[in-house]
Amino acid sequence: xxxxxxxxxxxxxxxxxxxxxxxxxxxxxxxxxxxxxxxxxxxxxxxxxxxxxxxxxxxxxxxxxxxxxxxxxxxxxxxxxxxxxxxxxxxxxxxxxxxxxxxxxxxxxxxxxxxxxxxxxxxxxxxxxxxxxxxxxxxxxxxxxxxxxxxxxxxxxxxxxxxxxxxxxxxxxxxxxxxxxxxxxxxxxxxxxxxxxxxxxxxxxxxxxxxxxxxxxxxxxxxxxxxxxxxxxxxxxxxxxxxxxxxxxxxxxxxxxxxxxxxxxxxxxxxxxxxxxxxxxxxxxxxxxxxxxxxxxxxxxxxxxxxxxxxxxxxxxxxxxxxxxxxxxxxxxxxxxxxxxxxxxxxxxxxxxxxxxxxxxxxxxxxxxxxxxxxxxxxxxxxxxxxxxxxxxxxxxxxxxxxxxxxxxxxxxxxxxxxxxxxxxxxxxxxxxxxxxxxxxxxxxxxxxxxxxxxxxxxxxxxxxxxxxxxxxxxxxxxxxxxxxxxxxxxxxxx
Numbered sequence: 001x002x003x004x005x006x007x008x009x010x011x012x013x014x015x016x017x018x019x020x021x022x023x024x025x026x027x028x029x030x031x032x033x034x035x036x037x038x039x040x041x042x043x044x045x046x047x048x049x050x051x052x053x054x055x056x057x058x059x060x061x062x063x064x065x066x067x068x069x070x071x072x073x074x075x076x077x078x079x080x081x082x083x084x085x086x087x088x089x090x091x092x093x094x095x096x097x098x099x100x101x102x103x104x105x106x107x108x109x110x111x112x113x114x115x116x117x118x119x120x121x122x123x124x125x126x127x128x129x130x131x132x133x134x135x136x137x138x139x140x141x142x143x144x145x146x147x148x149x150x151x152x153x154x155x156x157x158x159x160x161x162x163x164x165x166x167x168x169x170x171x172x173x174x175x176x177x178x179x180x181x182x183x184x185x186x187x188x189x190x191x192x193x194x195x196x197x198x199x200x201x202x203x204x205x206x207x208x209x210x211x212x213x214x215x216x217x218x219x220x221x222x223x224x225x226x227x228x229x230x231x232x233x234x235x236x237x238x239x240x241x242x243x244x245x246x247x248x249x250x251x252x253x254x255x256x257x258x259x260x261x262x263x264x265x266x267x268x269x270x271x272x273x274x275x276x277x278x279x280x281x282x283x284x285x286x287x288x289x290x291x292x293x294x295x296x297x298x299x300x301x302x303x304x305x306x307x308x309x310x311x312x313x314x315x316x317x318x319x320x321x322x323x324x325x326x327x328x329x330x331x332x333x334x335x336x337x338x339x340x341x342x343x344x345x346x347x348x349x350x351x352x353x354x355x356x357x358x359x360x361x362x363x364x365x366x367x368x369x370x371x372x373x374x375x376x377x378x379x380x381x382x383x384x385x386x387x388x389x390x391x392x393x394x395x396x397x398x399x400x401x402x403x404x405x406x407x408x409x410x411x412x413x414x415x416x417x418x419x420x421x422x423x424x425x426x427x428x429x430x431x432x433x434x435x436x437x438x439x440x441x442x443x444x445x446x447x448x449x450x451x452x453x454x455x456x457x458x459x460x461x462x463x464x465x466x467x468x469x470x471x472x473x474x475x476x477x478x479x480x481x482x483x484x485x486x487x488x489x490x491x492x493x494x495x
Contacts, residue, residue, distance in 0.1 A: 022159065026156070027269070064142075072144065076149070076151050094223075107139060114135045146205075227358070313342075316337070352408075365411055434460030
């Protein structure tokens, strides 16, 4: 590799790290506001309204995901090519092709539900009013494609701004409507408003960056769907599996057990969100590279695993104490949290191989990996959740991740992908040491669990720094992105 290629590669990965940071912060805002929103709603509206709203929202998301055919992911993949050539016309045409399809597909689906509701006939226990409101939400969910657009062009600060503003609107308007007595309709209306606000901000950015060029040109739609469908099918299986898991826990066990699973998954996704955000950004970036794909991907994998590994497994070592601090009865979900954290780390590896396969247009490989993980989960959800509750659902999630990782490893060997297994095992080994240290200290003196977490995390990151898995330039990128200009030079250079 030449010096120029190496420099460009480092600059590109730095861009990916910066972009993934804002994507992660957006995900963090979603998780935090969502958690606060639902907790307050349980207190204000009660279980009945929350349950009805959840059912309506789930139906809308399920339908919207089903009819999308992965257009958003497909668009994101091809936008990487456009951005690498600085081709705004290409970028605009791919966006409008995908957006036009998603809007039309959701519109037709919404009309069908609207007609059923107007006929006064129930559908799967959904009454006419639930179907009517769900149809509005389906149409509003068309704006989700703007997230894929921001990921595709690797400009995620506007995405973070849109998420922050739209979540603030959801929280303020939703709670107001519920307190005014609108019940579940007020809750769902908050989600409709959130999607609308997010879409307005996204559209303003698209218009300023790309304009209306190619708005009526859908010649790229076949390319978009061809790239999107391999991710759509396993994603749909995952969505169905997740819904079945929640339904099983809620029906066979109790609302409290359902809450245990929800809080465990929320914390796990929050802790490991930076790694998954990093891999989401890597898809369009890799698609725009002609060479050095593997080097760039494994650099991102190193950064993602090293930055979240010690924290994730340390929290797993004190899972019961962390959950009990939030609410005493949540402590029973410690096993679900531990399993979900481990599963999410494994899925970072799976996403890496899927991204590399995507970048080489090996869509059947991506489909195979996704199905192996998703089908394993859905079968185990059905078998284990009624018996083991939230722990069974989380265990199913972990086994699915392990099967997906095994499939990815075999595929990487067949395709001669050069995966740095020693580095991965080294990072996981140090992270596991942090987790074991925290578990050992917490077992001896449970009351000081927060101190033990701090010490264990510090030990883990210090070891990764000394070994070289975390580098100075990695930290510099994040500091430059987050700190005020007056402090950047002082911290980075020491001047």
